[in-house]
Amino acid sequence: MKFSTALLAAAVGTASAFVPAHIQSKAQSTALFGAVRSLDRLTGRSQLDPVVVDRYNAIPYPKDLILAEYVWVDADGKCRSKTRTLPAKKGEAVELLPKWNFDGSSTGQAPGDDSEVILKPQRIFKDPFRLRHDGIDNILVMCDCYTPGGEPLPSNHRAKAMKFFGPNEDQEIWFGLEQEFTLFNLDEKTPLGWPEGGMPSRPQGPYYCSAGPENNFGRSITDSHYKACLYAGINISGVNGEVMPGQQEYQVGPCVGIDAGDQLMMSRYILQRVCEDYQVYCTLHPKPIVQGDWNGAGMHTNVSTKSMREEGGLEEIKKAIYKLGAKHADHIAVYGEDNELRLTGKHETASIDKFSYGVANRGASVRIGRDTEAEGKGYFEDRRPSSNADPYIVTGKIMETIMSDIDAPVIAPLDKEQA
Ligand code: ADP
Ligand code: MN
Ligand code: MN
Ligand code: MN
Secondary structure (H helix, E strand, C coil): CCCCHHHHHHHHHHHHHHCCHHHHHHHHHHHHHCCECCCCCCCCCCCECHHHHHHHHCCCCCCCEEEEEEEEECCCCCEEEEEEEEEHHHHHCHHHCCCEEEEHHHCCCCCHHHCEEEEEEEEEEECCCCCCCCCCCCEEEEEEEECCCCCECCCCHHHHHHHHHHHHHHHCCEEEEEEEEEEECCCCCCECCCCCCCCCCCCCCCCCCCCCCCCCCCHHHHHHHHHHHHHHCCCEEEEEECCCCCEEEEEEEEEECCHHHHHHHHHHHHHHHHHHHHCCEEECCCCCCCCCCCCCCECCEEEECHHHHCCCHHHHHHHHHHHHHHCHHHHHHCCCCCHHHCCECCCCCCECCCCCEEECCCCCCEEECHHHHHHCCCCEEECCCECCCCHHHHHHHHHHHHHCCCCCCCCCCCCHHHC
16 A cells, blocks of 8 residues: 555654654654554564554652552452552552552452452552653552451452461572473464464474574564563563473562562463463463474472571472372372373373472482582472472472471482483
């Protein structure tokens, strides 16, 4: 389609009226393409016309007010959120933030005839999406859910985990959570980098920690999420491309106690928001592609108590592992839905039915790193939790088991050669 000179002048003229001088040349070059550009099927990148975006970004926020995005976990373990305007002073400490409520009948968290659910602010993060430039931050607020009578909802696993973390603060337990996730086109069927209705022509091998357009699909999302999380105040320790094409990973931690759950939940919320911007579908399903030889997705959970990090810590680690072995079925029961599709004993997993541990063994339920063995202290990795597991449940359950006073039989390590 051809534009007349008059039309072109009109379009550019309209843009100029709204856009600051420094971006006018970019505005002129994009003004004719319409507000939304098409989606790139491999990278998932879609672009709003910068003229439109910048017009609103340029509006300043009132200095004495902040926008607070209250985030909570719904009955399916997904994050929901809504926003309220608050005096800026209230955002300075979580204790100053007011409770709020939502319609629980719309999220499957309360009956229609008594639908109010109370949101209790627990942890503040900086909002990386509604950026402002006046030295103040809008905020994201991790909340948990209560009945009007003050009872935690059944979906409030944070409150349950606090029962184990609260009395054991002297243990200084650290968690490092590895969150794997899989990116799809908006059809929710075609992973990034896959041909529609088919499979990649090359098997797994080149994609893990990869570079190059033929290997790494979705890096821009991982990187945008990484930066947004760091800005928010989330302790992301790293990222990498994963084994299945279209799959990626980030790690949160080490975080102390309940903060691991708060940080990971908020990082998942931020991931959903980033994927919304990129118009890419993200799933935390542990086995998004069941047919064929493709890895699943997990939430490996790295754990250490103060005594495990000190001299003689390896003995403490082994004692904890024996307890985990004695309670294997109880842990599997809460380590995520559809995890049986993933824990097959293939694709760097251990079988769901049998507990095992080993040094540097990625085919075991629990792995002790080479460094930890060599130094005689450090941490261990529980490889069983699935990518969709609730981090409050997983960390709380591990805390419960390793603090319990059970008589757990010694388990022989599974060497790599035997795996
Ligand atoms: P992997 O080799 O299994 O892929 P990653 O490097 O992806 O491991 O993740 C390891 C995680 O463990 C990181 O988040 C890291 O911060 C965390 N971690 C490191 N030291 C400890 C520790 N002492 N206790 C708990 N977590 C730890
Ligand atoms: Mn990892
Ligand atoms: Mn991984
Ligand atoms: Mn791992």
